[in-house]
Amino acid sequence: MFKPLDPLLHSQLRLAIMSLLMNVEQAEFTYIKEKTEATAGNLSVQVNKLKDAGYITVEKSFKDNYPLTTCKVTEKGIDAFENYLNALRSYIKPS
Known part of the structure; x- marks a missing residue:
């Protein structure tokens, strides 16, 4: 009936x-x-949680002598996001 939410x-x-x-x-x-x-500070903590779970990658570099942090979703993250949406739908339209 209701799928667990990540x-x-x-x-x-x-x-x-x-x-x-x-x-x-x-x-x-x-x-x-x-x-x-x-x-x-809060964003940094949450980004690290997603990174540690393997949902995103975080790349640190420099751009014009300034630190640059870039985030990208992984295949595992895409799957987790799609599963989350499907689980959420089970709450919106219970069978």
């Missing part, structure tokens, strides 16, 4: 991060911060 994606900020990354090839940390209106 607790990692059931957080509002982590779900927002994944939603953004599902629609782009990759995104800079500053872009995600702007779109989610999260603080840098």
